[in-house]
Amino acid sequence: MAERSFKKEVEKLRLGAGEEFAGEAILAITKALLQSGVAYIGGYQGAPISHLMDVLSDAQAILQELGVHFESCASEATAAAMAAVSVNYPLRGAVIFKSTVGTNVASDALANLASGGVKGGVVVIVGEDYGEGSSIMQERTHAFAMKSQIWMIDPRPNVPSIVAAVEHAFELSEASNTPVFLQMRLRACHVHGRFIAKDNRPPDMSLREAMEHPTRDVNRIVLPPASFMHEQEKVNKRWPAAVEYIKSHSLNELFEGERDDLGIIVQGGLYNSLIRTMERLGVADAFGGTQIPIYVMNVAYPVIEDEVNDFCRNKRAVLLVEEGQPNYIEQAINTVLRQSDIDTKLIGKGVLPMAGEYTVQVLRSGVVDFLEQFDRKFKAPEDPMQIVAQFIDDIDAHVPPRPPGLCTGCPERPVFASLKLLQEELGEFHISGDIGCHLFSALPPFNIGNTTMGYGLGAAGAAAFNTESDRPAISIMGDGGFWHNGLTSGIGNAVFNKSDGLTVIIDNNSAAATGGQDLLSSKGSTENRSMQHPIERAVQGVGVKWTKTVRTYDIG
Known part of the structure; x- marks a missing residue:
């Protein structure tokens, strides 16, 4: 029995086409899975996606009506291995776990899945447990995406964008025969919002139908010489197909600004914090209007070279907002710009910290440094958080530390x-x-x-x-x-x-x-x-x- 029940909330999953869905992102993700014709879902609980697993457990009756199989798996490796059925059959599947620890556990299955490729779309929903509130080592799922060439979607943290990301993730997976990571940051999992629902879709092929009409393709099994062929497929077929889908469906977003000499590139999951920072600095408004053009990488991997070049060309400097280390995206974009002979200065970890979560306060410091360096007319307004910082300094020595501990009365x-x-x-x-x-x-x-x-x-x-x-x-x-x-x-x-x-x-x-x-x-x-x-x-x-x-x- 989970810590809370979603029995009441899951009734929203029955909403049909044209009806308005209002609720938390984890519930919206579940609705998006059902609208996408998912056939099976497997996962292992862990913050920040534990409640997503709880929602699915409480929605068993609805899932069964649609012919969707759900399992709360023994481990993340078990959940990832469930996706094996999508290798030979046009069955859409979703895998859910906490990252990076869950990705560590699942890495063997994920690597084999990405090598052989998939016929049915596979979306791996990872709860990125990074920064404030995290309980694990500070690492990035991005490294796994690059290692196994699994595309990574990092959507803007609003419910309509997240729902669209789920639906596009399945289409992208099938277009490129590659599993796709959907990266859900801690705050994104619990954001609330509204979107116009679609009808739920039963799977195009049922699991029973696949079981009763088995097919196999030895070239999809990771054994030599097929494994060598898989690497060539990734580079020569799957990657170009993914790039084409991402570009043709405008998964990355461009928000035009009044200026054309400066720009900002940001991971989709950091957009809300960035636009709030810019609003406080007077260079954007509360509705997303901005003086400085912003290129939002809702697809964090792969980097779409044409889009990056078009955005950066003829600009004096571009600020890259990439959270965590190593600075994979910064390295990739620098390579793209140099190979294209574009001399735009890319400013990233120089003004922003190499490690740690990019809170609004951290972003403020980096954006201010960037603007002061490239816009002599810019003058930052007074930072109201300085009062808070001074207060913390004044009381720090007088407040005893309060480390986390076992609850009072815990039988442990x-x-x-x-x-x-x-x-x-x-x-x-x-x-x-x-x-x-x-x-x-x-x-x-x-x-x-x-x-x-x-x-x-x-x-x-x-x-x-x-x-x-x-x-x-x-x-x-x-x-x-x-x-x-x-x-x-x-x-x-x-x-x-x-x-x-x-x-x-x-x-x-x-x-x-x-x-x-x-x-x-x-x-x-x-x-x-x-x-x-x-x-x-x-x-x-x-x-x-x-x-x-x-x-x-x-x-x-």
């Missing part, structure tokens, strides 16, 4: 209190942590845990300490991580290598950190899932000899 607290008492009695242990609520134990007041390597990798993170010692390593793992990856990578590996370490699995009956979604071992029951499979029986099944199950409040 006794586990770490007991470990703390154990270490007071026997001395310090090396404790390998895992992803989940329990990772907060690394912070005060418990200060327990040396490392974390990934979801379900708590036991694997201590594998090197499988050596003789009077002080064995201790591993922590949650039930969510256990079913995601820990049973094989952690427990199975420990059994195979005859490890003598101790693994503590904290079973709180759900994937708590992502919103309380059901697991194989959850105690409840639903019509669509099989649960109530005890963790203790699973570890015994792979060969663990000693297990003990205790209630956390009874520890010690």
Whole structure:
């Protein structure tokens, strides 16, 4: 059972052609999938797309009416592998997970999918967990797009643009036989808006029809010599086809300005923050009117060279607003301009920080620096945030730090209190942590845990300490991580290598950190899932000899 219900909201998914849909982006994305004739959807929860998975779970009745199969998958790799059915059949599919951690897990399946290519459109909806509010390492999905040549759409954060992006993503995928990333940033997932709905479409081919009329093409399987052919297809056929679709359907947008000597290029997902920044500086208005032309890259990859050249030609300088590092887009555009002998100065990370989220305040500083450098008449208005900054400086030394921690009354607290008492009695242990609520134990007041390597990798993170010692390593793992990856990578590996370490699995009956979604071992029951499979029986099944199950409040 997820942390909240969308049972009421999902009724909006039944709206037909001409009716107005009003709601949150995650609900609008689901409606766009149904309007696009999707045949199957698979995903794994994780911010900022956990609620999208919850919406789909609550919309099961509507999905079934349309013949759409939905699975809450065991991992992101499972979800990505579901897209295999689109390799041989004209079946549209959507895959959903958090990035970049979920993309890491799914990368093998994604790379194979992108190599062999797809017949039915595949849209991989990634929740880009970057910047303020993020809970993971700060990396970009853009690197995966470039590595495997998966096109990446990064739409402007408004509901009509997001809905259009979903629909175009399927068409782009089919036009170029390539899966497409739809990058949804944290704020974009929760933006509200309105759009005019279309009728929902059942899939053009049902899953049953595909199963009963199987087809295969050995050239789509990633084995030599086909794998060498795939690389040539990517460069010589799929890439030009993608560029043609993007250009002919104007997926990237140009907002004309009063000036012709300067310009700004921005990733689509950063448009709202940029236009708000420019409004505060007096060079744009609240309705999107701008003095400086803006080229919006709703398609962040590939770079459309003709459009970039046309935009930059005859301008003295162009500011590129590209969030995160490395500066992939800046490098690509510089190469395009130099190869085309266009001498426009491209200004990017020189005035904007190399790393970190581009909030409105960060963008203000960069835009001001750019304009002051290339427009001597520009004078920035007084920054009202300076008052806030000064206030923060004045009180910073007087406000105690408040690190995140386990909720008051959390049943996981006794586990770490007991470990703390154990270490007071026997001395310090090396404790390998895992992803989940329990990772907060690394912070005060418990200060327990040396490392974390990934979801379900708590036991694997201590594998090197499988050596003789009077002080064995201790591993922590949650039930969510256990079913995601820990049973094989952690427990199975420990059994195979005859490890003598101790693994503590904290079973709180759900994937708590992502919103309380059901697991194989959850105690409840639903019509669509099989649960109530005890963790203790699973570890015994792979060969663990000693297990003990205790209630956390009874520890010690």
